[in-house]
Amino acid sequence: MSSVAMRIGTSNPFAGLEEIVTENVPLAPKTWYRIGGPARWFVEPRSLEELQEAARRCTDNELPIFVLGLGANLLVSDGGVNGAVFKLSEEFWRRVKFDGNVVEVGAGADVQKLILRTVRQGLAGIECLAGIPGTIGGGIRMNCGGKFGDLGARVTRVQVMDSTGTTFDRLKDDLVFEYRSTNISAPFILSATLELEEEDPEKIMKRTKEIWMYKRNSQPLNTKNAGCIFKNPRGLSAGALIDQAGLKGMRVGGAEVSTKHANFIIAHPGCHADDVLKLVKIIREKVWEKNEIHLESEVKIWA
Ligand code: EPU
Numbered sequence: 001m002s003s004v005a006m007r008i009g010t011s012n013p014f015a016g017l018e019e020i021v022t023e024n025v026p027l028a029p030k031t032w033y034r035i036g037g038p039a040r041w042f043v044e045p046r047s048l049e050e051l052q053e054a055a056r057r058c059t060d061n062e063l064p065i066f067v068l069g070l071g072a073n074l075l076v077s078d079g080g081v082n083g084a085v086f087k088l089s090e091e092f093w094r095r096v097k098f099d100g101n102v103v104e105v106g107a108g109a110d111v112q113k114l115i116l117r118t119v120r121q122g123l124a125g126i127e128c129l130a131g132i133p134g135t136i137g138g139g140i141r142m143n144c145g146g147k148f149g150d151l152g153a154r155v156t157r158v159q160v161m162d163s164t165g166t167t168f169d170r171l172k173d174d175l176v177f178e179y180r181s182t183n184i185s186a187p188f189i190l191s192a193t194l195e196l197e198e199e200d201p202e203k204i205m206k207r208t209k210e211i212w213m214y215k216r217n218s219q220p221l222n223t224k225n226a227g228c229i230f231k232n233p234r235g236l237s238a239g240a241l242i243d244q245a246g247l248k249g250m251r252v253g254g255a256e257v258s259t260k261h262a263n264f265i266i267a268h269p270g271c272h273a274d275d276v277l278k279l280v281k282i283i284r285e286k287v288w289e290k291n292e293i294h295l296e297s298e299v300k301i302w303a
Contacts, residue, residue, distance in 0.1 A: 017054060021054065023040070027039050036080065037273075039081045040083060041083070044086075069134050072227060075226055075299050077301065088108035088190075094106050106136070106191050107188075132144050156194065160186035161187070223258070223264075225266050228263040229263055242263060255278070
């Protein structure tokens with residue numbers, strides 16, 4: 001090994017950034033599942049400049065980059081993540097600015113809090129996301145949504161950043177939002193502009209409550225879960241397929257297929273990420289045996 005390689009290999013890649021970078025940080029408390037291992041490096045930049053500097057250090061040191069939102073659609077493996085996990089939760093990343101029916105919002109803003117603010121302002125369009133936990137950045141990456149609509153439908157601009165720290169604006173014409181996916185490949189989503197529609201706040205609030213009630217009645221909300229585990233195959237419901245395969249209530253270790261909605265895997269106390277992964281594998285095999293349909297995971301898995 002050359003002396004340069006030795007220096008890189010043994011020294012702290014984030015030297016000088018100690019105020020925003022911590023080592024070996026448990027990720028479980030930062031996810032809805034509350035399971036999984038630590039992040040080798042955990043980065044909480046307070047400004048664009050700090051984010052750019054930390055991202056460049058990752059590139060220079062060939063460290064894999066992960067971006068954490070609210071950890072609501074995420075399963076971290078028991079071994080954790082050997083790379084840098086970024087969280088854009090400082091004030092700068094949570095900014096929200098209204099200009100008529102247009103709202104500019106930082107990637108770290110909480111979708112549920114934003115819904116409440118837009119409803120109060122008499123702006124409709126994102127109430128379809130009621131009850132879907134996450135940040136705007138995570139929501140755009142996944143094109144979060146459900147049967148009442150998705151976030152992508154309201155997005156007119158997304159500011160992104162590559163791993164060298166260069167920022168770009170992606171505009172509506174070149175953005176594609178599909179079922180739980182987008183054509184954004186840059187590792188960092190920084191902010192977004194949403195175009196909403198003026199409407200009576202009471203009417204929007206009524207719709208918001210109805211959407212929330214639908215979720216509450218059909219999903220196991222008071223449990224530790226990561227939302228739907230699998231994407232719906234075109235024209236079908238993954239939940240119904242798993243249900244018809246007789247898998248509701250099936251358990252591996254502390255992981256259980258919800259008896260309320262079969263596309264949810266609940267983590268009971270003592271559950272390991274590996275229990276969830278084993279159950280995912282069994283569900284896939286059983287649904288394939290019965291229907292010859294491959295279930296694709298919706299939840300992000302960090303290994
Ligand atoms: N069904 C069953 N058994 C079950 C679950 C569902 O028979 O165990 C049936 C239902 O009775 C219904 C159909 O399957 O006829 C569809 O179920 P549901 O209305 O609950 O919707 P879904 O397609 O399972 C989708 C999203 C949810 C979102 C809801 C409501 C996916 C994979 N899921 O669920 O999103 O909350 O619509 O908008 O797209 C998520 O993204 O994490 C998520 C939970």
